[in-house]
Amino acid sequence: MATDSTVDDVAIRPATRADLLDISRLETRVFDEPWSYSAFEGFVGEPAFLIAELDGSVVGYVVADWTATYNRDFGHIKDLAVDPAFRGHGLGRSLLQRAVSQLLVEGVRSIKLEVRESNTPARRLYVEEGFEAFRRIPRYYSDGEAALVLVFEPVFG
Numbered sequence: 001m002a003t004d005s006t007v008d009d010v011a012i013r014p015a016t017r018a019d020l021l022d023i024s025r026l027e028t029r030v031f032d033e034p035w036s037y038s039a040f041e042g043f044v045g046e047p048a049f050l051i052a053e054l055d056g057s058v059v060g061y062v063v064a065d066w067t068a069t070y071n072r073d074f075g076h077i078k079d080l081a082v083d084p085a086f087r088g089h090g091l092g093r094s095l096l097q098r099a100v101s102q103l104l105v106e107g108v109r110s111i112k113l114e115v116r117e118s119n120t121p122a123r124r125l126y127v128e129e130g131f132e133a134f135r136r137i138p139r140y141y142s143d144g145e146a147a148l149v150l151v152f153e154p155v156f157g
């Protein structure tokens with residue numbers, strides 16, 4: 001980071017193909033079971049595939065999409081990460097909020113995600129943003145840990 005840059009200078013914008021290498025590298029640093037480069041590639045152009053950028057570097061990202069059904073579109077937050085050096089400054093929340101807003105703009109009325117049971121920081125963030133426990137899936141992850149499925153259903157007036 002340039003000496004005069006702060007997290008206030010972070011810009012959130014749609015991810016492009018040119019960001020994929022940075023995203024993929026950050027994913028590998030953050031997760032034990034990282035997505036592959038080609039997995040991210042498949043989401044380029046999705047309105048809720050966003051990055052947080054600072055001084056030309058990717059410092060966080062969120063991947064979300066939705067599925068159209070006959071009576072209701074379901075959104076899915078699939079991945080969210082912030083560079084460890086930039087955590088605790090609201091970037092994770094901003095990325096999540098932007099992705100949720102984008103899904104709502106697209107007409108989604110229900111959003112789900114899976115989170116490791118032990119992932120206290122992410123669970124707190126999701127609950128604070130209105131996600132509620134829906135169910136628990138034992139042995140969801142390859143190391144045997146359970147996932148919690150959380151769902152957000154905004155109330156429309």
Ligand SMILES: CC(C)(COP(=O)(O)OP(=O)(O)OC[C@H]1O[C@@H](n2cnc3c(N)ncnc32)[C@H](O)[C@@H]1OP(=O)(O)O)[C@@H](O)C(=O)NCCC(=O)NCCS
Pocket residue numbers: 030079080081082083086087088089090091092093094114115116119120121122124125128
């Ligand atoms: C989860 C993650 C994206 C949060 O990013 P972040 O930028 O640090 O989060 P924010 O600064 O926006 O914090 C938002 C809220 O998250 C929760 N949170 C963040 N860090 C936390 C921590 N270390 N312990 C407990 N809660 C924490 C808090 O509720 C916080 O709200 P507060 O600041 O009012 O207390 C980040 O920790 C991360 O990349 N983790 C590894 C990847 C991951 O687990 N992704 C989620 C997969 S489901």
